[in-house]
Amino acid sequence: MNIVVCVKQVPDTATERKLRSDDKTLDRDAADGVVNELDEYAVEEALRLKEAHGGEVTVLTMGPDKASDTIRKALAMGADKAVHLVDDALHGSDALGTSHALAQTLKKIGFDLVVLGSESTDARTGVLAAMLAERLNVPQLTFANKVEVNGSAITIQRVTDYGYDRVEASLPAVVSVVEKINEPRYPSFKGIMAAKKKPVEKLGVADAEIDAAQVGLANAWSEVTDFAAAPPRAAGTIVKDEGDGGAKAADFLASKKFI
Amino acid sequence: MSEVLVLVEHVEGQVKKVTLELLTLARKLGAPSAVWAGPGYSAEAKAKLAEYGAEKIYVADSADIADYVVAPKAELLAQLVSSASPAAVLVAATAEAKEIAGRLAIKIDSGVLTDAVGIGEGLVADQSIFGGGVNVQSRVTKGTPIIAVRPNATPVEAAAGAGAEEQVSVAVSDAAKVAKVVERVKEEKGARPELTEAAIVVSGGRGVGSAENFSIIEKLADSLGAAVGASRAATDAGWYPHQFQVGQTGKTVSPQLYIAAGISGAIQHRAGMQTAKTIVAINKDPEAPIFELADYGVVGDLNQVVPQLTEEISKRK
Ligand SMILES: Cc1cc2nc3c(=O)[nH]c(=O)nc-3n(C[C@H](O)[C@H](O)[C@H](O)COP(=O)(O)OP(=O)(O)OC[C@H]3O[C@@H](n4cnc5c(N)ncnc54)[C@H](O)[C@@H]3O)c2cc1C
Numbered sequence: 001m002n003i004v005v006c007v008k009q010v011p012d013t014a015t016e017r018k019l020r021s022d023d024k025t026l027d028r029d030a031a032d033g034v035v036n037e038l039d040e041y042a043v044e045e046a047l048r049l050k051e052a053h054g055g056e057v058t059v060l061t062m063g064p065d066k067a068s069d070t071i072r073k074a075l076a077m078g079a080d081k082a083v084h085l086v087d088d089a090l091h092g093s094d095a096l097g098t099s100h101a102l103a104q105t106l107k108k109i110g111f112d113l114v115v116l117g118s119e120s121t122d123a124r125t126g127v128l129a130a131m132l133a134e135r136l137n138v139p140q141l142t143f144a145n146k147v148e149v150n151g152s153a154i155t156i157q158r159v160t161d162y163g164y165d166r167v168e169a170s171l172p173a174v175v176s177v178v179e180k181i182n183e184p185r186y187p188s189f190k191g192i193m194a195a196k197k198k199p200v201e202k203l204g205v206a207d208a209e210i211d212a213a214q215v216g217l218a219n220a221w222s223e224v225t226d227f228a229a230a231p232p233r234a235a236g237t238i239v240k241d242e243g244d245g246g247a248k249a250a251d252f253l254a255s256k257k258f259i
Numbered sequence: 260m261s262e263v264l265v266l267v268e269h270v271e272g273q274v275k276k277v278t279l280e281l282l283t284l285a286r287k288l289g290a291p292s293a294v295w296a297g298p299g300y301s302a303e304a305k306a307k308l309a310e311y312g313a314e315k316i317y318v319a320d321s322a323d324i325a326d327y328v329v330a331p332k333a334e335l336l337a338q339l340v341s342s343a344s345p346a347a348v349l350v351a352a353t354a355e356a357k358e359i360a361g362r363l364a365i366k367i368d369s370g371v372l373t374d375a376v377g378i379g380e381g382l383v384a385d386q387s388i389f390g391g392g393v394n395v396q397s398r399v400t401k402g403t404p405i406i407a408v409r410p411n412a413t414p415v416e417a418a419a420g421a422g423a424e425e426q427v428s429v430a431v432s433d434a435a436k437v438a439k440v441v442e443r444v445k446e447e448k449g450a451r452p453e454l455t456e457a458a459i460v461v462s463g464g465r466g467v468g469s470a471e472n473f474s475i476i477e478k479l480a481d482s483l484g485a486a487v488g489a490s491r492a493a494t495d496a497g498w499y500p501h502q503f504q505v506g507q508t509g510k511t512v513s514p515q516l517y518i519a520a521g522i523s524g525a526i527q528h529r530a531g532m533q534t535a536k537t538i539v540a541i542n543k544d545p546e547a548p549i550f551e552l553a554d555y556g557v558v559g560d561l562n563q564v565v566p567q568l569t570e571e572i573s574k575r576k
Contacts, residue, residue, distance in 0.1 A: 013507075013526045017389040037527075038508065095371065096364055118354075121507060121530075124388070125373045126354060127361030130329055134362040139438035140328050143354055145501070155441075158328065161353070161453070161502060162270075163446035167328055169438045179491075179508045180501055221370030221402065225383060227395040236538075238550055241559025246567025249539060250575065252555040256537055258459065258483065258516050259572050 001055035001149070001171075004111045005046040005079065006102060007039040009063050009070040010122040017122065023217060024224040025092045026122055028064065035070045038117025040077075040184040041177050045147060046115045047078045048182065053149055056080045058109065062090060062101055068200070075195035076187030083109055087204040092217025095123070099131035101215050105208040106136060111172055113154070118143050118176040129176035139169030142176040261346035262315065263289040264339055266332070266359065267308065268351050272299035274307045276456045277351040277410040282311040282420075284378055284413050289346045290314045291420060294339060296332045297325035309422025311415070319427040323436070329355060330435035333362035338429060340367050340403055347382055352407040352511075353455070360405045369402025376412040376513070376534070390507075390526060391533035410455040411513040412534075446500045454503060457486035459516045460535070462505055463498075464490035464528075466521020466542065466561055470498040475565045476520060482572040488512065488532075490522045506531035520561045524549025541565060 011017045011031030018027040046057045059074040059082040061067050071082045085105050093101060106114060114136075119126040133140030141147075144156040145164065152171045157164040159178055187195070205212050213219055239248055253259050263285040268275040278293070285291035293313040295304070300320040308316050317339055324331045336348060336359065348363065350356040352374045364371040375384035379396075382404045386395045399405070454460065461483065463476035473493075480487045489499040491506060505512055507530040517535035522528060524540070524547055532538070533552065540553040541564050550556045557564050 013390070013530075017392065019393060019395070095361065099361075099365070118508070122389075124507075124530075125361070125371075126357050127364075127371065127373065130358035130361045131365055133438075134330070134333070134365045137434055140330065140358070140362075141438055142328070142358060157444075158440075159501065160355075160443075163444045163500075163502065165328075165440045166442040166444070167438050168441050173438075180495075220400070221364070221368075222372055222397055222399045224395055224397045227393055230387065230392055230394050233538075233552060233554075236550070236552075236554040236556055238545070238553065238556035238558060240545075241557050241564055243563075244567075245541070245557040245559040245564040246569075247571050249541070249555060249557050249564065249568045250571035252539065253516070253572070254575060256516070258537075259575050 001049065001053050002110060002112045003046045003050060003055060004058045004060050004106060004109065004114050005042050005074065006060050006114065006116045007043065007070055007074050008036045008061065008120050009033040009067040010036045010120050013121050019224070019227050023092060024227060025217060028066065033066055033069060035073050036117055036120045038119060038177065038179060041179050041181055042115045042117045043074045043077050043079060044182045044184040045177050049113070049147065049149060058083060060102065060105060061085065062098060071200055072195050073187065075198045076191045077185055078191060081198055082200040084200055084202045085208060086202055089205045089212055089216050092220060093215045094220040094222055095125050095127050095131060096221045097215040097219060099128055099135055101208070101210045103132055103135035104210045105203060108208050113171060114174045116176045118178050129174050133174040136174065139173040141167055141169055141173050144175055144177050145180040147175055261289040262292045262343050264336065264343065264345045264348045265291055265293050266336065266350040266356060267293050267295045268353065268356065269299055269304065272301055272304060274304055276415065279311045279415045280410065280413045281349045281351065281408055282308065282313055283416050284408065285349055286312045286418060288378065288382065292317060292343065292345070294336065295320060296335055298322050305422055305424060309420050310417050312418045312420040313422050314420040316422055316424050317427045318424060319429050323431050324429065326440055327431070327436050328438040328440065329358045329362060331429070331431040332359045333366060334432060334435050335427065335429045336363045337366040339427065345403060347404045347406060350407050352409045357407045360407050364405050367402055369405055370399030371405040372397055372399060373407045375406050375408045378406060378408070387534055390530040409511065409513060446502065451480060452484065452486045454486045454488055454510050455512055458514055459483045459485035460488045460512050460514045461485045461518045461520070462488035462490065462522060463493055463520050464522030465492035467493060467498065473498055479518070479565050479569045482569045490528050519549050520565055522549055523547045524552065
């Protein structure tokens with residue numbers, strides 16, 4: 001099975017994240033870049049599927065040069081090779097532009113299964129996997145907490161508000177995963193060393209036959225018109241429980257008219 | 260006045276509160292047209308939608324719209340956008356509706372904004388990003404704006420609309436029938452308000468200690484008519500079902516009141532609750548980061564504090 005796992009480099013959620021004042025895009029220099037957490041679960045699931053069914057796992061990343069760290073991490077976990085979509089023309093692409101760029105690349109490199117995290121910690125739109133399924137015209141198997149492949153049949157459990165749906169489809173397909181699906185492995189020392197020798201192919205907009213008029217900030221379908229840091233929350237009252245903590249909390253709730 | 264399409268969220272034939280919020284919002288932007296997709300439509304649903312301002316109600320209630328993942332609903336909306344030329348399409352910012360919005364955006368070549376907490380003049384959407392750290396205004400620049408609005412972000416006001424019903428026949432394409440829902444498994448817990456819609460949410464974390472002990476969280480929730488939430492530590496441990504997880508990979512909630520008991524306040528948890536209007540924390544560790552957010556905090560053992568709070572609330576009712 002030819003599995004492509006899409007990973008994204010995002011600013012570390014533990015550091016302060018900002019937008020750039022000049023073009024109102026994410027300030028990638030302000031914070032450390034890390035692998036989007038959910039994408040580690042996607043890589044893990046891809047590796048488990050390969051271990052069970054054979055085949056190959058290719059990492060696909062779109063992002064600046066610096067995103068190569070993210071690729072190395074996924075290769076160190078055990079992926080076989082990588083494609084790095086890197087081009088200044090891609091800077092500032094919105095979800096529509098990004099899905100176009102990734103879909104074109106996926107068509108070019110070929111796949112039986114595409115695996116993604118169900119959302120990124122920076123944009124948090126949660127739409128990319130659905131958009132890829134639409135663009136690639138393949139089944140959308142998103143928000144999976146369980147994936148089973150049997151020949152060309154694939155079944156997932158799709159997490160819903162009330163529990164889950166069991167969804168059936170055939171390959172090729174796009175899957176997105178939630179963090180309940182597995183426990184990502186840590187790269188071993190051997191894995192880290194091996195990753196240095198694994199092939200990483202760099203592709204630009206032209207190489208992947210991406211329509212330059214559909215990507216980049218200037219061609220986005222939406223724009224940020226303004227932004228500001230949210231006003232900090234006023235410091236609250238903290239009391240120590242002296243046997244009356246519950247009663248005091250009730251006083252507070254009453255003062256706010258909740259009771 | 261142009262139509263504004265509002266995709267109706269419904270469960271077992273009942274219109275969800277977020278739809279009433281969207282209709283209220285849509286009235287400021289144009290003439291609200293509710294779009295009912297999937298089985299369960301009734302006279303009662305029609306009355307509710309009209310009561311909150313739906314001028315038109317498009318009804319596509321065949322089963323196959325709901326039997327396949329997301330794609331049929333996107334097709335339905337695309338068809339309506341081409342026939343009605345609306346000023347905008349509003350959906351709730353739930354996981355599924357955002358996916359519908361995403362696929363629709365591609366079909367009609369239009370921009371999409373997710374997780375809006377308000378919509379102003381010129382269809383400019385307010386969004387809160389980076390776990391509530393930054394407020395952003397954005398707008399769609401191409402096509403028909405598609406905006407996913409967060410539940411609980413806008414007030415609900417009734418104002419009767421004509422509620423003119425129009426049956427829509429959609430021939431779901433073969434391409435939209437490739438991911439079939441073969442079973443729906445319900446793990447519902449009791450009759451509490453739904454997490455994302457509730458005015459009050461009481462959440463428990465690792466500090467609760469066990470599945471059995473979640474009953475003290477439930478009792479507090481019931482005394483306030485609240486929904487129950489949980490941290491990932493609690494859902495991972497199997498103490499509470501996953502669909503009640505609040506946070507980055509769980510639900511995003513914006514209630515009037517959020518009570519966190521035995522939750523440390525990790526960044527991933529905060530991402531799902533930081534926009535709550537009032538936050539109360541109960542934690543035995545005075546250094547727990549949740550206290551940085553709290554309007555009111557009690558440093559103490561939740562096994563003492565929570566039952567006492569429940570009792571006090573019951574007494575004062
Ligand atoms: C990809 C990814 C996604 C994630 N998504 C989410 C998410 O959606 N939601 C989420 O919540 N987390 C999420 N997390 C996990 C998050 O990082 C934290 O691990 C988690 O929130 C911790 O849960 P907790 O606060 O219940 O547990 P802990 O951090 O262990 O905190 C327990 C707290 O309970 C207190 N306590 C213990 N006993 C008592 C007592 N008797 N009385 C009072 N207080 C007590 C302790 O002082 C402590 O502060 C995610 C992590 C990753 C990597």
